[in-house]
Amino acid sequence: MDDLILTSMRTEDINSFKREMVARFLLSDLDALSYYLGIEVRQGKEELMLDQSAYASKLLERGGMAECKPCVTLMEERLKLTKASTTAKVDATLYRSIIDGLRYLVHMRSDIAFVMGYVSHFMEDP
Structure with missing residues (x-):
């Protein structure tokens, strides 16, 4: 079909x-x-x-961010992420799933393209 x-x-x-x-x-x-x-x-x-607001809401729920408030700035300015982080590891499967969801959203929300690309650098070892 x-x-x-x-x-x-x-x-x-x-x-x-x-x-x-x-x-x-x-x-x-x-x-x-x-x-x-x-x-x-x-x-x-x-x-x-x-x-795609319903899809975006489900993506936020999956990431544990459903209660977060919207903001104009999508990412903290001059944020430097590194693979040598001292914070606790995150669930790699969940992280990749959310990034894949963001990739789908970026077709209609080009404003998230930079942030999505930036966090994609950490797909191998989030």
């Missing part, structure tokens, strides 16, 4: 494509897209809104 997302400026193009596919394949039409791969989709007459 494969999912297909159809987009067009003209509804008649979508309907024509659907009719052709139904003639060739067994097809289920799920109507308007509302949620796909962690992205909430809201469609209006003149706009399409994509939102």
